[in-house]
Amino acid sequence: MTIETKAPMSGKIVLVTGATNGIGKAAALELARMGAQVVLVGRSRPKTEATVSEIFKKTGNNALDYIVADLALMSGIRQTVEAFLQKYDHLHVLINNVGGIFAQREVTAEGLEMTFALNHIGYFLLTNLLLDVLKASAPARVVNVSSDAHRFGALNLSDLQSEQSYGMGGFRAYSQSKLMNVMFTYELAQRLEGTGVTTNAMHPGAVATGFGRNNRGMIGFIFRSFGHFSLTPEQGADTVVYLASSPDVDDVTGKYFDRRKAVLSSSHSYDEAAARRLWEISAELTGIASPQPTA
Secondary structure (H helix, E strand, O other): OOOOOOOOOOOOEEEEEOOOOHHHHHHHHHHHHOOOEEEEEEOOHHHHHHHHHHHHHHHOOOOEEEEEOOOOOHHHHHHHHHHHHHHOOOOOEEEEOOOOOOOOOOEOOOOOEHHHHHHHHHHHHHHHHOHHHHHHOOOEEEEEEOOHHHHHOOOOOOOOOOOOOOOHHHHHHHHHHHHHHHHHHHHHHHHOOOOOEEEEEEEOOOEOOOOOOOOOHHHHHHHHHHOOOOEOHHHHHHHHHHHHHOHHHOOOOOOEEEOOEEEOOOHHHHOHHHHHHHHHHHHHHHOOOOOOOOO
């Protein structure tokens, strides 16, 4: 059987986090089908290798690679960047997708609250460490998978790691982290003005994936129940692929998308002073120097 392919992304290198399941896997598959060289990042080596094999069988694209790392850890993020830069001197699309919700407050081995570490610091640090190669590859794109859950979030700069209030089943911490994704996107767009690198955030919809099913109790039950009425991973990944590949958004940056349309995000997300302070705190925690916003 001949596998039909289309190659509008031929010659483009794409890095996808959380690429072994759900939205990330579906996006990696479609971008490989479009001819991109796709580098998948996953936490489990067997699962990541199996995903690469599956995508190859479905697309016939042998320009596939993978990196195994735990992106809840800053050391894992740095390991990912080091492994990527050892092999590649270009990066045209970075898709920040990995994330999670945790029913009980957990702390990483590096002392950060897990939701904050994985959902925000993971995006922030990985993107900043790859900015030089993204700029050198311009035009390039950063796509941040957020969620309309951000609309329930309110940024508490004195409690970014949810020590004072974690919320029912971790939802407060999760919604705050998804708000951080949007605010990070807007602040990043300002700092990248004129570089040829665009960045946008998006809402994938309620997607039937393994997301949230790691939890016990009510929160796990809720996410397991989603599978009966949610979008497929392919539907959820559609806007991700659109933002990663479409010429329609060549020069679009600093926007929040839902179903391929730029829409308004929550009122909290447009607080520029809070977004700048979030950036400063994140830079201090990660120890990175980053581009300054344009005047």
